Amino acid sequence: MRDRLEGVKERLVTNGWAVVTAPGSAVETLQDLVFDIAQQLGSPRANRKGGDLVDHLRPTNASTAKPRSLSALYGTGSFPWHTDGAHWPVPPRYLVLACAQASANTAATIIWDARQCLALNGEAARQANFRVSNGANSFYATVTSPLQSYYRFDPGCMFPLDSTAQRLQETVEKEGTSVSDEIAWAPGLIAVIDNWRCLHRRANAEQDSSRYLLRTTVME
Incomplete structure (x- = not known):
């Protein structure tokens, strides 16, 4: 996997995301691989305060989802375009995800290079x-950072303060309807996403509850 990571880094520079196939799809194996890749890219960080470094993700109904999560807002429906960790002062640089379980109807993860938006x-x-x-740590921000080193976008936690911001959110969603780059999940597939550069969203998951992903976020 360390040899393959060199190719991943090259594709991250070129495309903003990359996929590799793990030697197996056992949860324990994938968890170790996800964490190992994260350590090679930077510093793994729990997505929630006090949470695990590796999250286990399944489609969840809005009524049982974690508070303030996209699942709490959208349930098993399609998610909006977003970057992970938009509620952090500095969002995580990378996301590492691995698929432990999937079927032919599993919802894809759709990727959008924000430089093309x-x-x-x-x-x-x-x-x-x-x-x-x-x-208690809420703050004010724009979508692009002062130095334009990253994009911050998440309708789930970012609320427009003026009509310009409202139109911007609406325009991004409309512009993104034609995006077709996607990760078609299969057991053992690992994806690395440059979260400073790419937006992503989950397609509709109402037809398949078997989707089981592992995820960790990585600070640069």
């Missing part, structure tokens, strides 16, 4: 103000 690279993305909800 006109709305996210215009003046509004640099100026439109959002309130980023993070409990």
